[in-house]
Amino acid sequence: MTETFTLRVNGRDQSITADGDTPLLYILRNDLELNGAKFGCGLAQCGACAVLLNGAEIRSCVTPVASVVGSEITTTEGLGTVDKPHPLQAAFVAEQAAQCGYCISGMIIAAAAILKQNPKPSEEEIKAGMSGHLCRCGTHYRIVRAIERAVKQGVQL
Amino acid sequence: MNAPQFTRRGLLEGAGVLVVGLSFGPAARAATGQSPAADLSTPVRIIDFESLDSWLAIARDGSVTVYTGRVDLGTGTETVLAQFVAEELDVRFESVRVIMGDTRLTPNQGKTTASLNVVRGSQPLRVAAAEARAALVEMVAAKLSLPTDALETSDGVVRSKTAPDNAVSYGELIGDKFFSVKLELASKTEEDISRGILMKPKSKLKEFKDYKVIGKSIPRVDIPAKIAGTYEYVHNVRVPGMLHGRVVRPPAIGANLVSVSEDTIRKIPGARVIRRNNFLGVVAPREEDAIKAALVLQAEWTKSETLPQFDKLYEDLTKARVVSDQLGYNVGDINAGLAKGKTRHKATYDFPYQDHAMIGPSCAIADVRPGQATIWSGSQWPQGDRSDIAKMLGMPLEQVHLVWREASGCYGRLGCDDAAADAAVMSQAVGRPVRVQWMRDDEHAWEPLSPAMTMTIEGAIDDKGRITAFDYQQYSPSHSMGEKGNHLAWHLIGGAPGWGRMSGAAANLLYDVPAKRARNIYVEPWLRGIYLRSPGGIQSIFAYESFIEELAALGGFDPLEIRLMNTGDSRDQDVLRAVARLSAWESRKNIKRDRTGSVLTGRGLALARYGAGESRSALVVDVEVERASGHVRVTDVFMAFDCGLVLNPDGLMNQVEGGLVQGLSRALHEQVHFDRKKVTSVNWLDYPILTFDELPKAKLELIPRPDIAWGSAGEAGTVATAGAVANAVFDATGKHPRRLPLNPEHIKAIL
Numbered sequence: 001m002t003e004t005f006t007l008r009v010n011g012r013d014q015s016i017t018a019d020g021d022t023p024l025l026y027i028l029r030n031d032l033e034l035n036g037a038k039f040g041c042g043l044a045q046c047g048a049c050a051v052l053l054n055g056a057e058i059r060s061c062v063t064p065v066a067s068v069v070g071s072e073i074t075t076t077e078g079l080g081t082v083d084k085p086h087p088l089q090a091a092f093v094a095e096q097a098a099q100c101g102y103c104i105s106g107m108i109i110a111a112a113a114i115l116k117q118n119p120k121p122s123e124e125e126i127k128a129g130m131s132g133h134l135c136r137c138g139t140h141y142r143i144v145r146a147i148e149r150a151v152k153q154g155v156q157l
Numbered sequence: 158m159n160a161p162q163f164t165r166r167g168l169l170e171g172a173g174v175l176v177v178g179l180s181f182g183p184a185a186r187a188a189t190g191q192s193p194a195a196d197l198s199t200p201v202r203i204i205d206f207e208s209l210d211s212w213l214a215i216a217r218d219g220s221v222t223v224y225t226g227r228v229d230l231g232t233g234t235e236t237v238l239a240q241f242v243a244e245e246l247d248v249r250f251e252s253v254r255v256i257m258g259d260t261r262l263t264p265n266q267g268k269t270t271a272s273l274n275v276v277r278g279s280q281p282l283r284v285a286a287a288e289a290r291a292a293l294v295e296m297v298a299a300k301l302s303l304p305t306d307a308l309e310t311s312d313g314v315v316r317s318k319t320a321p322d323n324a325v326s327y328g329e330l331i332g333d334k335f336f337s338v339k340l341e342l343a344s345k346t347e348e349d350i351s352r353g354i355l356m357k358p359k360s361k362l363k364e365f366k367d368y369k370v371i372g373k374s375i376p377r378v379d380i381p382a383k384i385a386g387t388y389e390y391v392h393n394v395r396v397p398g399m400l401h402g403r404v405v406r407p408p409a410i411g412a413n414l415v416s417v418s419e420d421t422i423r424k425i426p427g428a429r430v431i432r433r434n435n436f437l438g439v440v441a442p443r444e445e446d447a448i449k450a451a452l453v454l455q456a457e458w459t460k461s462e463t464l465p466q467f468d469k470l471y472e473d474l475t476k477a478r479v480v481s482d483q484l485g486y487n488v489g490d491i492n493a494g495l496a497k498g499k500t501r502h503k504a505t506y507d508f509p510y511q512d513h514a515m516i517g518p519s520c521a522i523a524d525v526r527p528g529q530a531t532i533w534s535g536s537q538w539p540q541g542d543r544s545d546i547a548k549m550l551g552m553p554l555e556q557v558h559l560v561w562r563e564a565s566g567c568y569g570r571l572g573c574d575d576a577a578a579d580a581a582v583m584s585q586a587v588g589r590p591v592r593v594q595w596m597r598d599d600e601h602a603w604e605p606l607s608p609a610m611t612m613t614i615e616g617a618i619d620d621k622g623r624i625t626a627f628d629y630q631q632y633s634p635s636h637s638m639g640e641k642g643n644h645l646a647w648h649l650i651g652g653a654p655g656w657g658r659m660s661g662a663a664a665n666l667l668y669d670v671p672a673k674r675a676r677n678i679y680v681e682p683w684l685r686g687i688y689l690r691s692p693g694g695i696q697s698i699f700a701y702e703s704f705i706e707e708l709a710a711l712g713g714f715d716p717l718e719i720r721l722m723n724t725g726d727s728r729d730q731d732v733l734r735a736v737a738r739l740s741a742w743e744s745r746k747n748i749k750r751d752r753t754g755s756v757l758t759g760r761g762l763a764l765a766r767y768g769a770g771e772s773r774s775a776l777v778v779d780v781e782v783e784r785a786s787g788h789v790r791v792t793d794v795f796m797a798f799d800c801g802l803v804l805n806p807d808g809l810m811n812q813v814e815g816g817l818v819q820g821l822s823r824a825l826h827e828q829v830h831f832d833r834k835k836v837t838s839v840n841w842l843d844y845p846i847l848t849f850d851e852l853p854k855a856k857l858e859l860i861p862r863p864d865i866a867w868g869s870a871g872e873a874g875t876v877a878t879a880g881a882v883a884n885a886v887f888d889a890t891g892k893h894p895r896r897l898p899l900n901p902e903h904i905k906a907i908l
């Protein structure tokens with residue numbers, strides 16, 4: 001049934017009208033035109049759609065929009081921009097940690113969630129923490145290096 | 158000495174001598190039919206291979222726009238092409254902008270395949286940039302009655318060699334005007350058009366040693382927006398009035414649609430069924446509604462069972478109807494070579510069907526109206542996709558335009574084109590723009606796959622370890638069947654002509670063998686096939702490198718020793734020696750092995766050459782094999798590679814690292830499952846790929862070759878991987894795993 005919700009996305013309140021069981025991903029992309037989160041599987045298997053919910057990673061492809069009302073949602077766009085990237089994003093740019101980049105928004109969200117929990121993860125902890133995120137281009141080494149760079153720089157989340 | 162004076166007045170306001178281009182005013186446009194190159198909103202640009210203006214335009218502010226039919230599949234092509242243009246034109250890298258793959262704006266440069274972008278796709282752009290530079294120098298020389306060699310260029314400026322302060326910028330010289338310079342095509346055969354045309358350089362291209370922009374690790378231009386989440390992927394294209402579409406796939410390949418119960422979606426707001434012969438789809442204003450409608454729509458289909466039995470795949474490949482039986486390399490007398498050998502061996506190796514497995518499923522937007530159609534697609538061959546869609550829709554080619562937008566990294570041509578056809582069929586039916594996004598199971602089950610291959614080798618070595626005979630034969634469906642005339646939607650509505658190009662032949666054998674032969678036997682395809690990074694290469698090199706390792710073991714030779722002995726090529730020898738040093742290689746003959754423990758360790762080597770420019774790579778892989786479970790873990794990888802002259806060192810490293818990870822993934826995990834009806838591995842649990850926690854430690858070393866033309870990059874990391882991992886398992890267990898992937902099921906079977 002169609003309802004109107006107020007979502008808090010990237011620090012702004014947004015009113016949207018949709019069925020309450022609509023996955024958050026489609027609301028972000030189609031209603032709010034926030035294209036950072038991507039559709040990858042719709043099955044919570046790949047991580048392309050990851051966003052932060054009160055600072056923790058969720059898979060927006062399987063998260064009903066009605067369930068996130070009242071929570072703080074952050075997408076990649078909410079972290080920083082091309083001109084003013086978040087230090088974590090800047091670390092990804094510095095390491096040139098992307099090829100097609102389709103997975104990268106999800107990777108940055110996952111990295112942000114890891115660093116929020118543990119600002120000094122080891123290489124093994126980074127790999128374990130990221131292992132639910134898939135990348136076809138094999139950018140893994142660079143992604144790990146980007147997160148390590150952010151750790152070294154003491155990036156805050 | 159009096160240096161010539163470069164007064165702006167003299168140069169720019171002269172009586173037409175220097176006005177080699179036409180002004181971009183409306184009158185000029187009407188007169189020539191040509192629209193300003195820099196204005197993207199213009200519907201029509203005259204595109205002529207032999208007109209410099211079709212390739213390149215310089216604006217008054219000095220910014221350069223380059224038009225290329227090539228596209229960037231996420232590998233950094235856009236950046237490298239801009240580097241090439243900046244280099245030959247002598248402008249700053251930052252001033253170059255590249256427009257890719259828009260059939261209204263860019264010359265047809267064929268398909269973007271086999272990492273040939275920078276090898277073949279760059280050539281016309283280099284020529285165009287060099288001719289543009291020459292034209293600018295001539296303009297100044299003619300006006301000042303100077304020889305052209307009294308002038309030099311840099312940073313977008315022509316200046317006098319003797320009085321460098323006398324300078325005029327390109328923007329001032331030609332800004333917003335046409336060059337009207339004619340270029341010359343090297344050849345224009347069908348083959349050249351589809352692979353990418355080449356131009357005849359009139360002006361001299363720069364010598365490698367003079368490169369200043371090429372060879373630098375210039376950061377990729379696309380990466381900042383990708384990391385900020387604002388990059389424009391095809392998935393983000395939205396057109397006013399657009400509906401969301403989903404295709405309802407048949408329950409079996411070849412099934413026919415009998416009936417549809419449209420009632421089943423009646424309650425979904427705005428949802429509509431689109432049916433055309435066997436094509437069944439739904440559209441709805443909201444995406445989640447289109448997804449729901451596709452899920453709940455009930456339809457009846459005929460039964461169909463066309464696929465071989467999964468566990469008899471390789472047997473069936475050798476029994477399938479032969480479409481074409483082609484001889485690859487063929488030198489010397491195989492029987493005489495076999496007779497000369499001391500150690501003789503014969504073995505068969507199997508490589509499964511694999512997915513391209515894009516993280517972002519195929520997506521396209523089509524706006525088909527009477528007399529005009531625009532398609533946004535991540536196609537790897539914009540012109541090929543365009544002409545197929547025009548034929549499928551029954552529209553003249555000129556009325557159909559395809560605008561390329563980057564898709565998810567695919568490493569082979571695939572469902573992107575199918576999604577474009579799906580969207581086109583649905584848009585034509587509803588008279589509104591339609592966006593089709595494939596779901597995960599659409600992608601895994603219906604993308605054209607990398608075909609399975611079974612390969613048999615018979616060969617021998619003499620008492621010194623020299624290969625005396627090498628007789629190779631492969632059975633595989635063609636790796637190009639899905640390339641053209643084969644859109645899923647076109648088959649479903651009827652009339653798809655199909656496509657008979659054969660590809661996926663065995664790689665050249667890099668070893669010096671007096672008697673060698675390769676037979677490439679193409680069999681009928683059960684599943685649509687299309688190339689996936691190093692088609693025919695990764696498969697045949699897995700077989701070659703496994704076979705030579707087995708021969709070495711049988712004859713009592715060290716794997717490094719036998720390879721060094723059998724190749725006289727210094728580049729091959731160099732990568733081998735480099736990887737030996739990197740990995741602290743010790744002769745495997747002297748290694749004491751204990752094969753009684755629960756975890757067995759081993760080390761494997763593989764060597765490969767691949768593709769244009771014959772890039773080389775040598776790989777050493779260390780593994781642990783858990784005896785009880787058959788689980789293989791790659792712990793360390795060492796790779797030395799040589800791709801000729803390096804265009805962008807960091808960009809190359811990015812590609813090679815990526816190729817390595819992909820190669821490991823394909824070696825360890827990847828295999829498409831199917832039953833008699835269709836593909837059954839339809840998500841990431843059924844079709845796992847390598848994850849972060851499996852990443853081995855890696856040491857990569859690039860051997861630069863500043864004097865050898867650049868070769869393929871992406872394949873260099875991939876092509877030897879499967880062979881090296883299989884050889885490491887062989888070293889650990891004493892049994893060679895001849896069937897990929899090296900998953901517990903296949904490893905347990907050999908232990």
Ligand code: FES
Pocket residue numbers: 038039040041042043044045046047048049050059060061062
């Ligand atoms: S799209 Fe959500 S996890 Fe794959």
Ligand code: FES
Pocket residue numbers: 098099100101102103104134135136137138139231516565566
């Ligand atoms: S960069 Fe392409 S999927 Fe990760």
